[in-house]
Amino acid sequence: MFPEVLESEGVPLQILKQGSKGGTLKLLIKFEDGAMAEYAALIYKKRKIVCLSSRTGKCGRSCGFCATGTICEGKSRNITWAETLAVFFLIIKLASWLFTDKILASFMGQNEAMANATNTCNAIFMLSAHENFSFAVSTIGQKENLIEFIKLVKSMGLKVKIQFSLHFPDQRVRQKHMPATKGNSLKDILNILEAYYKETGMEICVNYALFKELNCRINDFILLRRLLKGRDGFYVKFSEANTFYNPYTKILYAPSEGIFYAIGGRILSAAGIKNKEFHSVNDIEGVACGMMTSLYSE
Numbered sequence: 495m496f497p498e499v500l501e502s503e504g505v506p507l508q509i510l511k512q513g514s515k516g517g518t519l520k521l522l523i524k525f526e527d528g529a530m531a532e533y534a535a536l537i538y539k540k541r542k543i544v545c546l547s548s549r550t551g552k553c554g555r556s557c558g559f560c561a562t563g564t565i566c567e568g569k570s571r572n573i574t575w576a577e578t579l580a581v582f583f584l585i586i587k588l589a590s591w592l593f594t595d596k597i598l599a600s601f602m603g604q605n606e607a608m609a610n611a612t613n614t615c616n617a618i619f620m621l622s623a624h625e626n627f628s629f630a631v632s633t634i635g636q637k638e639n640l641i642e643f644i645k646l647v648k649s650m651g652l653k654v655k656i657q658f659s660l661h662f663p664d665q666r667v668r669q670k671h672m673p674a675t676k677g678n679s680l681k682d683i684l685n686i687l688e689a690y691y692k693e694t695g696m697e698i699c700v701n702y703a704l705f706k707e708l709n710c711r712i713n714d715f716i717l718l719r720r721l722l723k724g725r726d727g728f729y730v731k732f733s734e735a736n737t738f739y740n741p742y743t744k745i746l747y748a749p750s751e752g753i754f755y756a757i758g759g760r761i762l763s764a765a766g767i768k769n770k771e772f773h774s775v776n777d778i779e780g781v782a783c784g785m786m787t788s789l790y791s792e
């Protein structure tokens with residue numbers, strides 16, 4: 495039976511499930527009110543990353559390739575900044591990391607962090623007290639949330655890297671797989687992000703998970719190039735998709751063949767767009783965001 499109630503920084507927590515492999519640690523945390531969320535500690539090319547969630551339970555944005563947005567269950571609520579700090583310090587302890595290590599606190603776990611902007615920014619503000627911590631926030635790009643978040647980041651004087659989960663460069667296809675992006679033109683979102691880069695100097699990472707037969711045709715890369723060509727401050731991160739079968743739409747999201755990383759990279763590089771490949775270093779069962787909660791509630 496997994497453990498007793500712990501206290502981290504005075505906040506009561508329970509670890510419901512824990513997995514670790516080759517430097518990767520994955521946790522399912524239960525808060526005092528029964529709400530659950532997933533967290534991870536990852537080491538990628540010697541870089542230490544704590545992956546943080548911003549809301550518990552199912553994400554209302556319902557992206558088709560994401561367990562959190564589809565099959566995940568449990569109470570859904572904002573995670574407070576105090577809870578985030580408590581879990582962050584717990585993870586550092588469990589991973590045996592030191593405060594002298596450079597650690598990236600990345601809000602790329604469960605749910606859209608920009609929809610919980612106040613708690614996300616407060617947590618970043620508190621952790622910014624340590625010079626070895628840096629911060630990244632992932633977003634699917636919803637205009638109002640993005641504007642609000644950037645306003646808060648600027649007013650609080652925070653240094654935050656934004657990671658934009660674009661994945662589908664064709665607006666109509668994107669809306670099919672990421673329904674909450676409907677009404678948010680990609681050009682508008684990229685304009686806002688470009689302005690953010692120009693004001694802060696923080697480069698924008700465009701996340702592009704390569705899903706077999708869904709977004710890695712030549713034309714997809716040409717569309718992506720068209721969107722980014724001539725813009726300042728962007729680079730594309732082609733990453734390995736987690737395999738996920740969506741039982742509602744019956745679409746299988748599977749990793750693409752390796753060659754498409756290279757083809758996509760060449761198409762972008764020819765237009766001067768920076769890009770890189772990211773291959774997952776973790777193979778713990780249920781490591782994809784939302785999977786552990788789903789497996790636990792089965």
Ligand code: SF4
Pocket residue numbers: 553554555556557560561562563564603604605606634
């Ligand atoms: S990808 Fe992010 S925004 Fe989309 S459903 Fe999953 S957690 Fe929510």
